[in-house]
Amino acid sequence: MKFRLPLLAPLKRHPTYMKLIFYFVSANILVLGISFVLLYWQSSKTLLEEIGDHSESLLVNGARNTARLMEWALEFSFSSSDDSTLKVYALSDQYSDFETFEVWSKLMNIKNANPSIDSVYLINDYTNTVIDSRLGLNDAEAFYDQDIIKRLRDxxxxxxxxxxxxxxxxxxxxxxxxxxxxIVRFYEKGSSISALVLNVDTHNLMTLLQNNSNYAKRLITVLNDRDETVFSSTPLNQEQIAEFRSHSSKGESGWKIFQPRNQGEQLMVYADSSIKGIQDWTFIETIPMPVILGKITVLRNTSMFLFFILFVASLTAIVLISKRVYSPIQELISRIMRQHQAEKPGEGHNTNELDYLSSVFTSQRNQIHELTEQWRHNKILGRERFLRDFLGDIYHSVEEIGSQFQEWGIDLPEDHLSVAIFRIDQFSQFSKTYTEKDRLLLRFAISNIIEESLQSTKYGLQTVDMGNDHVAVVLSAPLSEEFTNKLQVTQQLIEQYLSIGTTVAWGRTLPSLTDMHEVYMETYELTQERFRLGPGSLFVKAWLADVPGELYHLPVDKERQIAQAISKGNADVVLEIIRSAVVKLRILPYFECKMSLITLFMDIRRLMQEHSSQPLPSSWGLTSFENQIIQQETMENVVPWMEALVTKTLEDITAARSQSKNAALIEQADQFIEEQLTDPNLSAKMLADHLDLSVNYFRSLYKAETNQSITDMISAKRLNYICQELLASDSPIEQIIHNFGFSSLNTFYSIFKKVYGMTPAQYRRLYKNGNAVEREINR
Structure with missing residues (x-):
């Protein structure tokens, strides 16, 4: 059983009216909803930005002040560690009670210099003792801070x-x-753990940071660049530290809304500060969002009430406006129905007025489209296909051609019939820029410009899209300078409107209609003359002078000059010969010009290969050169590529020769060092004089080839022989040193300890005993 509501019956008869109401109401709800969301979001965002920016400013200032306090403590520890009394005591293997008391007094003075300093130690690794500002002298094993001892020993x-x-x-x-x-200040890092240790009270240092703001339940954390907790007002685990680090940006300051795992949203403020460039600290402060945005809820509830009142008022206005809008639509529907003698809605047709109106318009559009497609198929595409076949294929009889002309409505006088071709320049780049569909549209535009420019003349013509890079024009015009100028003007219009450069060729007059294909191919070949004369040219077959088609060959004396220039690495001579040859090639027809240029290229390639110890790169291949001719299209573009290739190859050949010469010099230098190793005067100057080179040049050359200076190489060789002699004999150390060219004992001891980390005597004692034990075991 269906229930019917009498009030809805009129509305069902006017669905368009109902749709208008629905659309207006939906738009009203959408606008009001977006306005409410934007208002609430903007108010919250504005408050958060103010609070966030203020908190960020406070945290940045607090971080800077804390960093300055830490930097002061760092500078103070470094300056204090340079005290001669402390340094001597830390490196001594014995001391008196008075010296111990004096050192302890200095440590107390260091501690009392700043209330942030908790304690100061002086560790002596030679006596295995620690003087502490708190407890005085201690044995290292019994010292209460074993953690720092273990850290320094690891x-x-x-x-x-x-x-x-x-x-x-x-x-x-x-x-x-x-x-x-x-803070640890080593006195002999790498050799011992003797050091000054200064402990800074973290809570005392962070006092300024903790007093930045009065927000309840806020958390302050300071992390270093190794993600270690420097300070935290609440204990943190590694998972929380990783979570903080993933939401803060190193090297920057800022704030964001952050929700930790299993917690509510918080405002996270972070700032970075560098401690003397040694370590970076990240200062993080988190504040629960309810503490910040508690009063915004009242604003939201008030806004919702006001928006509800506004919605009711807008809905009333919408109903009234919809009635005014619907009346003209209903009148339009009635007029169209009367005009087409259609049935009224509800009597066999769709009751939706707009759907009915749309169906009428769609039907008319489909009929127009069908007629247009039929006309285009019969008149344009068919004629285009015939003309393309007419030029690209051979028709057997004049009668067959005439019947096709009549069928497709082509009106071309048979006298003075010829072919002109507009060929697109830089087609390889053109193909990369435009898709096949775009290229088709551009050729169509070229055809339209040609027709508009030349159709005004008294001569008949037909344009044909031949695909790829050119458009052909079949025209009936006697040879004249006037029509040639027209072709040139058309060429300029194409470049002006389409930004496409073209080369134009006008062929000879047809003896007969059956010769159309042959004349078309001749005219297309004529466009190739742009190779020697450049793009954007216009060629008229009848006006071109006959030039003997002889290939150009490089004279023997020019080959000899090129060979000499290659052996000397002189690219200028080779390029000059190429340019002079190109001037002679320009007077030849296209085919002879192209083949002569290829021959010239292969001759230079042969001479290059004769003077190169390595095979030439693939760029010197014939296929590569022919591809360049196709892509570049003109000799003006191909020749600079060839000149650049010649220059680069000559540079590579010269560099290979130079590298071989440098290797020989380094080998001579190493041999001379071995021969003169015991000479105290052996130096970079002595080597440079021996090789007839300047000292500065030889130093730079040796460093570049070996990645080691000459002085380091001489010292390394001498140390190697001295170490062998120390283990092989019992001769005095000073005698061995003098035998191998070291004139200064201080210099030798400094170099030896830097390389081996011990004195020569320690080296002999350590490794000679080890060798003796090994020999005993082997025996």
């Missing part, structure tokens, strides 16, 4: 000995832990 952690965040158990007060930042 090579992996010793490299990170500046600004170490850690927790320190404080003696004398129940080993209460304290967060500190440790």
């Amino acid at each position: 090579p992996d952690t010793a490299d990170h000995s500046v600004l170490i965040p850690r927790t320190l158990s404080i003696p004398l007060i129940g080993n209460k832990p304290k967060d500190v930042i440790t």
Whole structure:
């Protein structure tokens, strides 16, 4: 059983009216909804931006001040470690009680210089003792801060000995832990762990940072560039640290809305600060969003109430406006129905007025489209196909051609009939720029410009799209300068309107209609003359002078000059000969010009190969050169490519020769060093004089070829022989040193310790004993 509502019956008879109401209401809801969202979002965004920017400014200032305090402590530790009393004590293997007391007093002065300093140690690795500002003298094994001892002894952690965040158990007060930042100043890094250790109280250092703002439940965290926690107002695990790091940007400051795992949204503010370029700290502050945006909820509720009132008022206005809009539409529908003698809605047709109106218009459009397609198929495409076949194929009789002319409505007088071709220049680039569909449209546009430009003359013509790179024109015009000028004007119009350059060729007059294909092919070949005369030219077959078709060959004396220039690496001579030859090629017809240029290229290639120790690159291949001729189209473009190839190849040949010569010089220098190794006067100057080179040039050459300076090479060879002699004999060390060319003992000891990390005596004792034990075991 169906239920019917009497009030809805009139509305069903006017579905268009209902659609108008629906569209207006939907648009009203959409506009109001977007306005409400934008208002709420903009207000929240504005407040957040103000709070975020202010919090960022406070955090940046706090970070800078904290970084300055840390930098002061760092500078203070470095300057304090340079105290001669502390340095001597840390590197001594014995000391007196007075010296110990004096050092302890200095450590106390360092500690008392700043309230942020928690404690100061002086570690002596030679006596295995530690002087602490808090406890005085301690044995290293019994010292309460074993963590720093282990860090300094471990090579992996010793490299990170500046600004170490850690927790320190404080003696004398129940080993209460304290967060500190440790600064270590080594006195002999790599040789011992003797060092000055300064511990900065982290909470004392971060006082300024903690007093930045008064937000409740805020969290402050400071991370270093190794993602270690320098300071945190609440303990963090590694997962939380990784989460903070993934949402903050290193080297930048800013803020964002951030929601930690299993927590509500928070405002995260972050800033970066560098501590003397040694370490970067990231300062992060998080504030719960309810603390910031608690009062915005009231604003949202008020806005929703106001928007509801506005919606009701707008809906009333929409209903009234829809009635006014619908009346003209209903009148238009009635007029169209009367004009086409159609049935009224509801009596066999669609009751939707707009659908009915659309169906009438669609039917008319389809009829027009069908007529247009039929006319185009019969008159344009058919005639285009015939003319393309007429030029590109051979018709057997004049009668067959005449009947096709009559069928397709082609009106061309048979006298003075000829072919002109408009060929697109730089077609390889043209093909890359335009798709096949676009190329078809451009050729169509070229045909239209030709017809508009030449149709005004008294001569008949037909344009034919031959595909690829050219459009042909079949025309009936006697040879005249006037028509030639018309062709040139048409060529200029194509470039002006389409930005396409063309080469134009006008062939000879047809003896008969059956010769059309042959004349078309001759005219297309005539466009190839642009190879020697350049693009944008216009060629008229009847006006071209007959030039003997002889190939140009490079004279013997020119070949000899090129061979000499190649052996000397003189590209200018080779290029000059090429340019002079090209001038002579320009007077030859296209085919002879092209073949002569290929012959010239192959002659130069042969001479290049004779003077090159390596095979020439593939660019010198005949296929590569022919491809360049096709792509570049003109000799003006091909010749610079050939000149650049010649220049590059000559540079490679010269570089190969130079490299071979340098290798020989280095070999002579190494041999001379071996021969004169015991001479104290052996130096870079002595080597340069021996090789007849300047000192500066020889130093640079040797460094570039070996990646090692001459002085380092001589020292390395001498040290190698000295080490062998130390293990092979019991001769005094000073005598061995003098035997191998070292005149200064201080210089030798400095170099030896830098290379081997020990004195010659220690080296002999360590490795000679080891060799003796090994020999005993083998025996």
